[in-house]
Amino acid sequence: xxxxxxxxxxxxxxxxxxxxxxxxxxxxxxxxxxxxxxxxxxxxxxxxxxxxxxxxxxxxxxxxxxxxxxxxxxxxxxxxxxxxxxxxxxxxxxxxxxxxxxxxxxxxxxxxxxxxxxxxxxxxxxxxxxxxxxxxxxxxxxxxxxxxxxxxxxxxxxxxxxxxxxxxxxxxxxxxxxxxxxxxxxxxxxxxxxxxxxxxxxxxxxxxxxxxxxxxxxxxxxxxxxxxxxxxxxxxxxxxxxxxxxxxxxxxxxxxxxxxxxxxxxxxxxxxxxxxxxxxxxxxxxxxxxxxxxxxxxxxxxxxxxxxxxxxxxxxxxxxxxxxxxxxxxxxxxxxxxxxxxxxxxxxxxxxxxxxxxxxxxxxxxxxxxxxxxxxxxxxxxxxxxxxxxxxxxxxxxxxxxxxxxxxxxxxxxxxxxxxxxxxxxxxxxxxxxxxxxxxxxxxxxxxxxxxxxxxxxxxxxxxxxxxxxxx
Ligand code: NAD
Numbered sequence: 001x002x003x004x005x006x007x008x009x010x011x012x013x014x015x016x017x018x019x020x021x022x023x024x025x026x027x028x029x030x031x032x033x034x035x036x037x038x039x040x041x042x043x044x045x046x047x048x049x050x051x052x053x054x055x056x057x058x059x060x061x062x063x064x065x066x067x068x069x070x071x072x073x074x075x076x077x078x079x080x081x082x083x084x085x086x087x088x089x090x091x092x093x094x095x096x097x098x099x100x101x102x103x104x105x106x107x108x109x110x111x112x113x114x115x116x117x118x119x120x121x122x123x124x125x126x127x128x129x130x131x132x133x134x135x136x137x138x139x140x141x142x143x144x145x146x147x148x149x150x151x152x153x154x155x156x157x158x159x160x161x162x163x164x165x166x167x168x169x170x171x172x173x174x175x176x177x178x179x180x181x182x183x184x185x186x187x188x189x190x191x192x193x194x195x196x197x198x199x200x201x202x203x204x205x206x207x208x209x210x211x212x213x214x215x216x217x218x219x220x221x222x223x224x225x226x227x228x229x230x231x232x233x234x235x236x237x238x239x240x241x242x243x244x245x246x247x248x249x250x251x252x253x254x255x256x257x258x259x260x261x262x263x264x265x266x267x268x269x270x271x272x273x274x275x276x277x278x279x280x281x282x283x284x285x286x287x288x289x290x291x292x293x294x295x296x297x298x299x300x301x302x303x304x305x306x307x308x309x310x311x312x313x314x315x316x317x318x319x320x321x322x323x324x325x326x327x328x329x330x331x332x333x334x335x336x337x338x339x340x341x342x343x344x345x346x347x348x349x350x351x352x353x354x355x356x357x358x359x360x361x362x363x364x365x366x367x368x369x370x371x372x373x374x375x376x377x378x379x380x381x382x383x384x385x386x387x388x389x390x391x392x393x394x395x396x397x398x399x400x401x402x403x404x405x406x407x408x409x410x411x412x413x414x415x416x417x418x419x420x421x422x423x424x425x426x427x428x429x430x431x432x433x434x435x436x437x438x439x440x441x442x443x444x445x446x447x448x449x450x451x452x453x454x455x456x457x458x459x460x461x462x463x464x465x466x467x468x469x470x471x472x
Contacts, residue, residue: 003035003091005177008044008201009184011051012194017044023174023201028094028321029312029358035092037177040202045169045210048198052140052167053216055195060137060165062193068120070192071162075112077186082109085182089150090312092176094320094358095275097313103275104179108155110440111456118461119163130472135465137165138242139218142211144204144232146224147173147323148278148381153246154180156444156455157221162196164464169198169217171208173224175323177201204228212236219244219464223280225379226405226449244453244463246280246445248379249407252400253283254422256393257291259412260434265299267435268410269385273307273363276319277383278327280450281408281430285369285376286387287396293389297346297367300387304347304363307383309354321358322382328359331382335364338375338386344368348383371399379405393418397425406447410435429454 003025007014017038025035059067078085086101095104123135141161145153154172161168172180184199200207208228212220212235222232223246236243253268255261271283288296312320322328332350339345348364361382369376369386376386390396400409406428413419416433423431429446432438443459445451453463 003178005035005037005181008038008040008048009188009197009199010048011198012192014188023177023203025092025175025178026324027091028323031325031357031359035178037174037181037201040171040200040207042206042210044200044202045207045214048169048200049140049142049211049214049216051195051198052169055167055193056137056140058193059167059196062165064120064122067163067165068116070190071112071116071119071159074186074190075109075116077189078112078183079109081182081186082106085151085179088178088182089176090320092178093147093150093323094312096317096320098315099275100312104149104151107149107440108151111152111155112159114441114457115159115163115461118160118458123164123465128469131469132472134468134470136468138464138466139166140216141166141168141464142214142217142220143168143170144208144211144220144222144224145170145172147175148275148280150176150179151183153223154183156223156460158197160455160460161221161464164461166219166464167196167198169200169211171200171202171211174201174203208232209235213238215239217241221463222246229451244455245451246455247449247451248405249280249282249446249450250285250377250379250403250405251281251283251408251410251428252285252287252403252426253410254396254400254412254426255286255288255292255296256396256411256413256418256422257289258414258418260414261292261296262299263435264412265296266303269300269303269365271410272385273304273319273383276322276361278323278381283408283410284380284384284386285400286385287390287399288387289396290389290391293387297365297387300365300385301346304365304385307363309360309362319363319383321360323359325359327381328361331361331380331384334375334378334380334382335366335384338366338369338373338384341373341375342368342370343373343375343386371402377403393422397422401427404449407450408432
């Protein structure tokens with residue numbers, strides 16, 4: 001399979017990129033370049049936005065059933081290519097193939113399926129006194145996405161935007177653009193009207209900023225780091241454009257003294273290390289009641305030691321590499337700093353063995369982390385778990401909320417009411433009690449510096465509507 005791509009998808013066609021500049025795409029497990037994609041320019045963004053703007057009236061007023069039919073055809077085409085999607089993510093990101101199939105390919109298909117249903121229903125109207133309150137598509141959407149879940153992060157924007165009647169210009173991460181090309185092959189086959197969905201690849205400072213600053217983009221929907229979200233907000237603020245932001249996290253896993261400790265620690269470690277820890281919702285702080293803390297540290301160290309690192313295409317591999325050499329260096333620096341700040345290494349660490357080739361970091365558990373220290377406050381985005389003892393429920397809540405982030409979290413207790421009381425007190429967009437499963441129809445998003453707005457399900461659709469009051 002020749003993976004190199006030379007085109008953008010503009011106005012319903014593959015169009016050869018004009019600049020001639022390319023961006024290399026690496027296999028992080030081997031450090032080899034496996035493909036190149038074109039580096040877009042502000043002029044390419046202008047063309048894409050013009051195509052989307054021209055498509056707006058037709059798509060916004062299309063019958064909901066027609067929009068749902070396009071999304072349904074897209075779902076069918078992608079479902080037929082689920083193995084290619086999983087293999088592409090395993091190649092360009094390093095997610096073990098089993099996880100790539102279930103999560104990286106499976107989850108976005110579930111999300112898309114949900115929006116096929118929602119797209120078929122026109123938005124609810126409401127009568128308020130003498131006003132008819134109607135919902136209308138917000139306009140042209142600029143979508144900018146990260147590398148850690150390359151198809152899911154795109155689908156969480158694209159599917160609801162299209163369902164609501166908004167054309168989209170997408171810029172995927174330059175580190176993992178190949179999955180987006182597979183998506184656009186399917187979009188091309190699904191028969192969307194020209195201009196409704198457009199793809200420009202390139203770097204954040206060039207293509208991303210051109211989208212965020214473009215006067216004809218009505219909503220910038222961004223997922224990525226908090227620093228980039230701040231920059232995008234500034235650019236959008238100049239023209240009072242809307243922004244939806246899904247940003248970083250430092251989520252707490254609160255294990256109370258009456259919890260099923262082996263279960264809580266096992267699931268907690270797996271959550272922290274999912275996708276090599278490159279997951280925005282990862283429970284990277286494990287807070288354990290002091291009476292059971294030592295036992296929990298031992299269990300976490302044992303669990304981490306059982307993770308097998310290696311080739312993402314090997315069935316026995318549980319942990320792949322990090323996405324890039326830069327990301328590996330950032331993670332190593334966080335581990336060094338955590339140990340220098342007084343953390344106690346109980347698994348992994350700087351000297352633990354890793355494969356010779358590839359950007360691997362050993363699964364690492366650091367105990368006795370101070371709640372104010374950098375390791376407890378900064379997003380690491382690698383397989384690194386910080387463990388912190390807490391005195392009681394109030395202390396656990398205080399430590400959990402001692403963060404500028406608020407994306408996700410967990411509570412474990414044998415008493416469901418107690419767990420719910422603690423869950424309600426956490427200042428975070430989602431909390432899972434006793435390992436309850438992820439719900440792709442539930443609202444997803446952050447408090448505080450984890451973001452603005454919600455994705456997924458009906459709440460995710462709401463982001464893409466304007467509200468109009470008609471008095472009569
Ligand atoms: P990033 O912010 O570096 O990049 C994200 C996207 O923004 C990429 O497409 C990038 O090219 C683009 N970009 C970079 N600089 C830009 C600029 N100046 N203007 C416009 N666009 C720009 O983030 P990343 O490293 O790709 O992803 C990791 C981060 O994403 C982590 O912080 C993680 O927590 C966060 N994330 C959040 C969620 C969520 O839903 N809350 C989900 C996944 C990842």
